[in-house]
Amino acid sequence: xxxxxxxxxxxxxxxxxxxxxxxxxxxxxxxxxxxxxxxxxxxxxxxxxxxxxxxxxxxxxxxxxxxxxxxxxxxxxxxxxxxxxxxxxxxxxxxxxxxxxxxxxxxxxxxxxxxxxxxxxxxxxxxxxxxxxxxxxxxxxxxxxxxxxxxxxxxxxxxxxxxxxxxxxxxxxxxxxxxxxxxxxxxxxxxxxxxxxxxxxxxxxxxxxxxxxxxxxxxxxxxxxxxxxxxxxxxxxxxxxxxxxxxxxxxxxxxxxxxxxxxxxxxxxxxxxxxxxxxxxxxxxxxxx
Amino acid sequence: xxxxxxxxxxxxxxxxxxxxxxxxxxxxxxxxxxxxxxxxxxxxxxxxxxxxxxxxxxxxxxxxxxxxxxxxxxxxxxxxxxxxxxxxxxxxxxxxxxxxxxxxxxxxxxxxxxxxxxxxxxxxxxxxxxxxxxxxxxxxxxxxxxxxxxxxxxxxxxxxxxxxxxxxxxxxxxxxxxxxxxxxxxxxxxxxxxxxxxxxxxxxxxxxxxxxxxxxxxxxxxxxxxxxxxxxxxxxxxxxxxxxxxxxxxxxxxxxxxxxxxxxxxxxxxxxxxxxxxxxxxxxxxxxx
Numbered sequence: 021x022x023x024x025x026x027x028x029x030x031x032x033x034x035x036x037x038x039x040x041x042x043x044x045x046x047x048x049x050x051x052x053x054x055x056x057x058x059x060x061x062x063x064x065x066x067x068x069x070x071x072x073x074x075x076x077x078x079x080x081x082x083x084x085x086x087x088x089x090x091x092x093x094x095x096x097x098x099x100x101x102x103x104x105x106x107x108x109x110x111x112x113x114x115x116x117x118x119x120x121x122x123x124x125x126x127x128x129x130x131x132x133x134x135x136x137x138x139x140x141x142x143x144x145x146x147x148x149x150x151x152x153x154x155x156x157x158x159x160x161x162x163x164x165x166x167x168x169x170x171x172x173x174x175x176x177x178x179x180x181x182x183x184x185x186x187x188x189x190x191x192x193x194x195x196x197x198x199x200x201x202x203x204x205x206x207x208x209x210x211x212x213x214x215x216x217x218x219x220x221x222x223x224x225x226x227x228x229x230x231x232x233x234x235x236x237x238x239x240x241x242x243x244x245x246x247x248x249x250x251x252x253x254x255x256x257x258x259x260x261x262x263x264x265x266x267x268x269x270x271x272x273x274x275x276x277x278x279x280x281x282x283x284x285x286x287x288x289x290x291x292x293x294x295x296x297x298x299x300x301x302x303x304x305x306x307x308x309x
Numbered sequence: 310x311x312x313x314x315x316x317x318x319x320x321x322x323x324x325x326x327x328x329x330x331x332x333x334x335x336x337x338x339x340x341x342x343x344x345x346x347x348x349x350x351x352x353x354x355x356x357x358x359x360x361x362x363x364x365x366x367x368x369x370x371x372x373x374x375x376x377x378x379x380x381x382x383x384x385x386x387x388x389x390x391x392x393x394x395x396x397x398x399x400x401x402x403x404x405x406x407x408x409x410x411x412x413x414x415x416x417x418x419x420x421x422x423x424x425x426x427x428x429x430x431x432x433x434x435x436x437x438x439x440x441x442x443x444x445x446x447x448x449x450x451x452x453x454x455x456x457x458x459x460x461x462x463x464x465x466x467x468x469x470x471x472x473x474x475x476x477x478x479x480x481x482x483x484x485x486x487x488x489x490x491x492x493x494x495x496x497x498x499x500x501x502x503x504x505x506x507x508x509x510x511x512x513x514x515x516x517x518x519x520x521x522x523x524x525x526x527x528x529x530x531x532x533x534x535x536x537x538x539x540x541x542x543x544x545x546x547x548x549x550x551x552x553x554x555x556x557x558x559x560x561x562x563x564x565x566x567x568x569x570x571x572x573x574x575x576x577x578x579x580x581x582x583x584x585x586x587x588x589x590x591x592x593x594x595x596x597x598x
Contacts, residue, residue, distance in 0.1 A: 034536065034567040036577045091380035091576065247323065278323040287380065288325045 025155055030055070036097035037062040040087055045155065049146040050110040056152065057083040059093050063100035064161045071165035071190075071301040072102040072156060073294070076148060076174030076181075079206070080126045082107050086171075089283035092290045099298045102162050106148055108174065110141035122206050123213055129201075130177030131225045133214035142214055145225075149181050149188065167297040169193040171286060172250075175242070176201060179227035179260075186236040191300035193241040193293045195286050196248055200228040200259035207254075231263035240264075241272045241296045243289050245279030272296075314444055319344070325386035326351040329376055334444065338435040339399040345441065346372040348382050352389035353450045360454035360479075360590040361391040361445065362583070365437060365463030365470075368495070369415045371396050375460075378572035381579045388587045391451050395437050397463065399430035411495050412502055418490075419466030420514045422503035431503060434514075438470050438477065456586040458482040460575060461539075464531070465490060468516035468549075475525040480589035482530040482582045484575050485537055489517035489548035496543075520552035529553075530561045530585045532578050534568030 028044040038061040047054040064070045073096075075086045083105040086092065096103055109115075109128030116137040118124035133142035156162055168189050170178035175197025182192035201207020202222045211222045223229040244257050251257075257273060264271035279285040317333040327350040336343040353359045362385075364375045372394040375381065385392055398404075398417030405426040407413035422431035445451055457478050459467035464486025471481035490496020491511045500511045512518040533546050540546075546562060553560035568574040 033569055033571050033573040034534075034577070035573040040573055088378050088572065091383065093573075093576070094380065245323075280322055282322050283377065284322040284324040284329055284382075287382070288323070 025158065027159060035059065035093045038064070038093065038097050040093065042083065047110070047147055047151060049143045049151045050141050052110045052112045052115055052141055054111065054147070055083055055107055057087050057105045058156065058160060059087065059096060059103040060160065061097045061100050061102060064102060066161050068100075069161045069163040070100050070102050071167070071303065072104055072162045073297055074148065074153070074166065074168045074178075075103060075105045076130055076168070076170030076177040077105065077108050078170070078172030078174050079108070080121050081174070082126075085283065086286075089287065090290050091287045092294060095291050095294045099294060099303045101294065101298060101301065101303060102160070104152070104156055106152055109144060115141045118213075123210055127173065127210065129173055129210045129214065129225075130180065131214060134221065135214060135216045138214050144177075145181070148177070149185055153188070165190055165301050167191045167193075167301060169195075169293060169297070170197070171195045172255075172281065173198060173206070176207075176227050180225060180230060182238050182240070183227060183230040183234055186238050189238055191239040191241075191297050193243075193296060195243050195289070195293070196245060196250070196255055196281055197227070197242060197260070198254055199256050200226060202226045202229065203259065204254045204256060228259040228263040231260065231269050232266050234267050234269055237269050239296070239300050240270065241274070241293060243274050243276060243285075243293065245281065245285045246275050246277050247279055248281045248285075250281055314447065316444075316448060324348065324382045327353070327382065327386050329382065331372065336399070336436055336440060338432045338440045339430050341399045341401045341404055341430055343400065343436070344372055344396055346376050346394045347445065347449060348376065348385060348392040349449065350386045350389050350391060353391060355450050357389075358450045358452040359389050359391050360456070360592065361393055361451045362586055363437065363442070363455065363457045363467075364392060364394045365419055365457070365459030365466040366394065366397050367459070367461030367463050368397070369410050370463075371415075374572065375575075378576065379579050380576045381583060384580050384583045388583060388592050390583065390587060390590065390592060391449070393441070393445055395441055398433060404430045407502075412499055416462065416499065418462055418499045418503065418514075419469065420503060423510070424503060424505045427503050433466075434470070437466070438474055442477070454479055454590050456480045456482075456590060458484075458582060458586070459486070460484045461544075461570065462487060462495070465496075465516050469514060469519060471527050471529070472516060472519040472523055475527050478527055480528040480530075480586050482532075482585055484532050484578070484582070485534060485539070485544055485570055486516070486531060486549070487543055488545050489515060491515045491518065492548065493543045493545060517548040517552040520549065520558050521555050523556050523558055526558050528585070528589050529559065530563070530582060532563050532565060532574075532582065534570065534574045535564050535566050536568055537570045537574075539570055
């Protein structure tokens with residue numbers, strides 16, 4: 021038996037002097053074949069390993085949305101920051117799915133499912149916090165300095181990764197995150213399916229609950245658009261603010277008039293979030309960029 | 310009968326402080342309903358009408374590819390430049406089509422077709438040079454200063470618009486254009502269908518032929534990636550260079566090692582092309598950006 025990781029490179033594009041590449045690999049935590057994308061800035065080499073920002077996308081997305089639409093590579097190339105975008109769920113014909121966009125494939129919620137049929141593959145938390153970072157570190161010229169960010173479902177995913185494994189990251193940020201999934205329709209539907217009816221278990225995967233009990237704090241930035249049609253029904257940033265106040269978490273939450281839930285909002289603010297992470301990664305201070 | 314233009318607004322997103330919006334309208338030149346997108350920078354108002362860059366996309370694209378993937382709004386917002394992206398062909402169930410990606414809907418080639426069944430709708434040249442600019446000027450806070458750019462099929466489209474109507478534009482640019490369609494498979498297939506077998510007619514729509522006979526010259530910038538898989542089979546920039554040399558056309562053609570035909574290339578160089586147009590539009594000189 022061959023135990024080495026085998027990466028299958030399926031695309032390669034030069035971008036701002038660095039390289040965007042997509043790979044397939046057999047993910048052992050998910051028990052299926054997975055695609056991910058990495059952007060390596062021009063500085064990256066075995067002699068100069070670069071910090072990595074992990075990006076977790078939202079419902080219906082794959083590794084491609086962020087890489088194609090956020091425009092993050094321009095500043096990442098200047099800063100010398102790698103970007104890694106996993107998919108949003110396990111994938112494949114034998115992976116459980118649902119006809120709705122907000123459950124099943126494309127909607128893994130970055131947690132470990134305990135309920136059949138989901139538990140056979142849906143272990144995105146283990147994948148994005150352990151298997152994928154180990155793979156990236158072993159195969160690419162990246163340093164051990166990591167940060168995490170995401171959008172919507174993936175914004176919540178970034179929060180729970182950072183809140184449960186603060187030792188693994190230097191900073192965390194989110195665009196338009198679902199802030200308290202236990203209390204909104206998207207989260208309730210997913211948690212009921214993936215975790216079952218015991219709401220005590222839900223709390224272990226709810227960012228606002230986790231934050232309320234957090235002791236180790238990371239720099240945290242959140243950007244939310246006030247024209248986001250999901251703001252009150254699904255996102256509810258006030259829940260995160262209340263949790264941060266209760267535990268003394270240093271939350272920087274910015275509300276932006278006129279912006280919605282789309283990648284046009286992310287593109288407009290991504291430089292701010294990259295500079296935020298860069299300052300905690302030990303890259304050039306923002307005012308020299 | 311109501312003679313006023315009716316625009317149906319179907320999307321609206323704040324981007325870098327300005328607005329991206331998509332509209333539907335009944336296009337009289339094309340005899341069908343058409344979608345286009347416009348980006349208005351934050352400066353645009355009735356008191357400060359802004360110059361417009363028209364962007365013509367390539368095969369299979371719509372108005373969305375450039376707006377979602379090029380990352381052009383960031384610098385356009387700083388410069389005070391509007392962006393307009395039409396679709397790449399007439400559209401609709403009653404519009405002639407072809408099963409291949411390089412003919413029919415999504416592949417209008419920005420010319421006026423003379424052959425049935427295409428001639429009933431395929432008049433993209435009249436649409437992008439006359440109907441759409443008149444509509445934009447009447448409905449949005451834009452000035453009379455216009456430039457034109459595009460990618461691949463749309464790069465060629467920008468070239469033929471600028472070469473045949475130099476009075477309408479202050480500058481022209483292209484990414485990875487088809488430079489001499491009469492001599493390459495994409496162009497030969499489209500021209501044979503849309504224009505028929507008379508190759509004398511083809512020459513009226515071929516940028517390298519038009520440039521060879523051009524007398525009025527516009528500032529022209531072309532960017533081409535040397536890792537573009539279509540470089541030798543479909544694009545052939547040397548044909549454009551030879552035509553420019555023959556007529557004294559001031560072509561600035563840049564070849565970029567490692568870059569391919571994708572929007573990752575466009576995103577990497579779009580700022581350079583925007584600054585090029587801005588300098589000819591009378592916007593702030595590039596070194597103040």
